[in-house]
Amino acid sequence: MAAEVQPVAQVKLPARPLSLSPEQVYWRSFKTPVKHASPTKHGITHISQPTPSQSGLNNPSDYFVVSTGARIQLYSTKTRKLVKTITRFDDIAYSGELRYDGRVLVAGDETGTIQAFDVNSRAILKTWKEQKQPVHVTKWNPRDTTSLMSCGDDATVRLWDLPTDNSVATFRGHHDYVRSGGFLPGQNSNILVSGSYDQTIRLWDARTPQAAVMTFQHSAPVEDVLSMPSGTTLLASAENQVAVLDIVAGKALHMIKNHQKTVASLCLASQGSRLVTGGLDGHMKVFETTGWNVVAASKYPAPILSLRVITAGQAREDKHVVVGMSDGNLSIKTHLSGEQKVRERERQKEMEALLAGRIEEHDRKVAKLAKQRGAGWERRFRGRDYNGESADIIIEGNMRSKTDKKMKPWDKAMHATRYAESLDLAMASKQRPIVLSVLTELRYRSALRAALENRDEKTLQPILRWAFDNISTTQYAPICVQISMIMMDLYSKHVGSSQIILNLVNKLHDRVQEEVGRSQQAIMTKGMLELLIPEIGG
Template sequence: MATEVVPLPPVKLPSGPSTLTPDQKFWASFSSQVLLPTPNSSPITHITSNSASAYTSSTSTTPSSAYIAVTTGPRLQLFSPQTLKATKTITRTASPFHSASVRRDGRVCLAGSDSGIIQAFDTSSRAILKTWEEHKQPVWVTRWHPRDLTGAMSCSDDGTVRLWDLPAEKSVWQGWGHQDYVRCGAFVGDGNLMVSGSYDQTVRLWDQRIGGSTGTTDKSNATVMQFKLSAPLEAVLPLPGGTTLAAAAGEKLVVLDLVGARPLHILRNHQKTITSLALASHGTRVLTGGLDGHVKVFETASWNVVAGLKYPSPVLAVDVVAVGSTKEDRHLCVGMQSGLLSIRTRLSGAVKVARREKEREMAALIAGKIDEYDRKSAKKRGRGWEKRVRGKDYTGEGADIVINGNERGKLRHHSKWESALRRGQYEIALDLVLDTRDSTAILTLLTALIHRSALRTALSNRNSAALMPLLRWLNRKIQDPRHVRLSTDVATMVLNLYGDQLGQSSEVDAAIRDLHSEVRKSVEVAQMCWGTVGMLDLLQATAGE
């Protein structure tokens, strides 16, 4: 039996360096952007959601209790994470809202306004359930307790941090000590500790189990830790674990160690004030939004910027909406000074496929080819391999199946250059493959010629017109690190064969000069890379000492 003739296997090159990192690809996948202008063009001052907790809460297991709360001027809007439409709009106050927080069961929304009033609303009926008027200046923070369904905290421009119980008529705890506006705050860990940031450039850690008071006359200080920073505080964000804190002080992002009571990192990646912080990717990423219109993504291991997005207006609020029991990042919500709310959605694989199929169907309908589209869709869905064998059953164990190989000399789908290579016509094969301009085919043929020691034969006895296609290919590929060894071998062979004939063709001479220039550039880049490697090795050695 004759040996079967198979096609020449194409050369498989290693993939080049990716232009995008995994983090950049992940955040670029938030591509389905929806821009929602506010009715009164007021700046969007706050965005928060209870989406992930609504799915996992013991009191509510349906996504109908999930909301994205957005404050803009005197309006408090509750958006559905499923439809991205405002399902509720609350306008029960003439003063602008500054903060809002929906309880994890989705039944009550707590909001603070410019008048200093804190109100609790029923999310179903929008009725006012409770009103507190102890704060005499704007309230910028309202947050529900992480464990207690009736507990909440607030921070105000009157310099106080207060705890509330929904059934109570007055605050149950007050924290005194800030000397200026308190614009940010949050619960830490299980809720026994709180953190606040003020325009007095301090971050204070509070313990509600000590100090404070149940009356407004006792102004004892319950601060258990204090950090003095270089600029007013606009946002604070406790990180998972409860031992690290991110704080936005001016244009700097400061990472604070609550165990060692010291700053870990001071990051200067924004050009203007950072206004908002948000967690993403199960707490492994921190997003910052600033007045420079940038949203930057930091990884929390070594605090490097791994991705970024640019918006047309100063960013005032940022939040990442996680959905489902796995808390998968689904929506990136950004509120801007111009009154625009941007919601970028990351679609899952199945949703992407369904959306593309829907777009094809609509395109076919518009083009009047819907019948053809239906036939192709039915063919994909209903025709399997068993229908193509005309009813024959090949699934039994006793079936004899014989697979015949290709007969020698009758190779199907054989290209012309492969036929010439089989016949030993190396010069013709090289000319034919260069005419195709197929880089993979050219690399495959050149590799085969080197393996057969036929490269000199293929390159010999060429005039300037026959030599120029190869020189042009070498000029394009000589700097590609994936096949620099192959292209260098070919270029060396060309110079050995035709070096003594330079000066006879201006076109060939120009191509050789260009090739020399490309090689010099590659050498310079390589020298710079080795110099950089040497400096990094020196820095690592110095750090190790």
């Protein structure tokens, strides 16, 4: 059932509290954050947890693994505390991975060395130095206790067997660094996948290593690849896009474009029904894996390099959200128990009703019980429900044939994803609340940059003037700052070529300087008052 097209909601100042969908409530229930700083001051490049064995054994490991600097750290899934540290590396360590039985750990490093460690004693069980360039990926075969793979900056993918001294197979075909890879799950575990900076994702068959069995072309260097549990669908991130690739059909099914900067890490959650992405824009976003719509989002204080949803128990329920950042901080948020199962059932029923086109009927039933509830599709998937977090849902072919006659021109352009046109129409209205509403909607859709790109001198002037006129107003200042930063990033090289634009930029600079001066005076006044307060009190 197609979603009803609604006008852009006008921003009201001050904004009233917004209700949250069960999906958002669920992800916001990961609380009691714990932060660990890397002792090496390096970024957290990799987070992993042993996957349950596909050979019939349960996963007995109570650890998840963090790679930072020249250390591999093991944290307890029960206490969230650092339990063990392995430091026997000559240089920066990458991709620490525990075998599914939790007894052996493997990692590569900057020198190209691959080492396997006994987890209990931390003794080195095996060392391979066949590769001479950094090895960023090591992965265990999910069905074999001695088989593992590696991906290196020498543009090769290699298969290893723990008892042997040399690689079992070498796969050549990439033309640049290979920074991501893994085994396909299930019966396809003899198939390897790799993603390279040559902008390709390649599948390899261990039985025929001479050439890749399938190749997908991406739009930029591939940062991470991830296989869905079915083994027939791959996810690959490159720059700010995540491609959904169908192995059976040999083509891309969907392209997710909800981040503003490079998507550095991918992982699955909720038993494979949710995709979680982390980007260099500091955003973590959650997608349902049927229509690939954003269902939740959160913001972190630094670029995200790695993330993992840690599971626990026989049912493999989501337990922790662990995020590694470029500033060396590791954030661990834990799901509160108690109402977890009730909320999980509620959000699953809601998602099933949404995908089946029965969301209105579902909401009517919920409204009778709860008196007041969010109203359907818009409440769940419009970015404004994230209280400032970026989100954008573009569903092609889902527009109604009869457009609402009450819709304004900027509304029509917005819903047709003509973002630049929508902003220009709002500016032409010369009404500050309308412009603010459109800019806020663009920010929520992660489309603000797209609306400001590819402008000439004529179309750039109204936006600069609007920022100049409103940057000193408290309610408008945040959005003015954001669009100013984006415009400077896009057009800083071309400002000098237009005297009109240069004058507007200078005026904006002077206005900002005035505001900075007022802030400094306010701080001085505050300091003097704080000196007087103790004397008055005495």
